[in-house]
Amino acid sequence: MAQGIGSATMATMLLMLMLVLHSDIAYAATYKVGDAAGWSFHVDNWPNGKHFVAGDTLVFSYAVGAHNVVVVNQAGYEGCNTPPGSPVHTSGNDQIQLVKGMNYFICNFPGHCEGGMKIAVNAA
Numbered sequence: 001m002a003q004g005i006g007s008a009t010m011a012t013m014l015l016m017l018m019l020v021l022h023s024d025i026a027y028a029a030t031y032k033v034g035d036a037a038g039w040s041f042h043v044d045n046w047p048n049g050k051h052f053v054a055g056d057t058l059v060f061s062y063a064v065g066a067h068n069v070v071v072v073n074q075a076g077y078e079g080c081n082t083p084p085g086s087p088v089h090t091s092g093n094d095q096i097q098l099v100k101g102m103n104y105f106i107c108n109f110p111g112h113c114e115g116g117m118k119i120a121v122n123a124a
Helices: 001-023 074-079
Strands: 030-032 059-060 070-071 093-097 100-105 120-122
Touching: 001 100, 030 070, 070 074, 070 093
Parallel strands: 030 059
Antiparallel strands: 059 093, 070 100, 100 120
């Protein structure tokens, strides 16, 4: 009888381990926005051809004080403006986790967004 309980416990633990290994979190990736150039002008096409999922992390690397990263909605992205309450990141090595659906980011320094410092990322 005791051996049967041990086998059931082991089988349950193995099943839980398999579920963890096959979860979305186990497959989350980290991407450096702009690749080697980092978060800079003309990165608006950087997401093209990449497949993102919710839980992936974007790393925005830039010189502190030269840029920032603002999480905006679609209107903020399209109009290059910062809606009230938008989170502003300024560390120079900002790590932002994607949520399911569209994710929009801009630099709100004057002229930067208009110069292509903005990305729209669709996460499955």
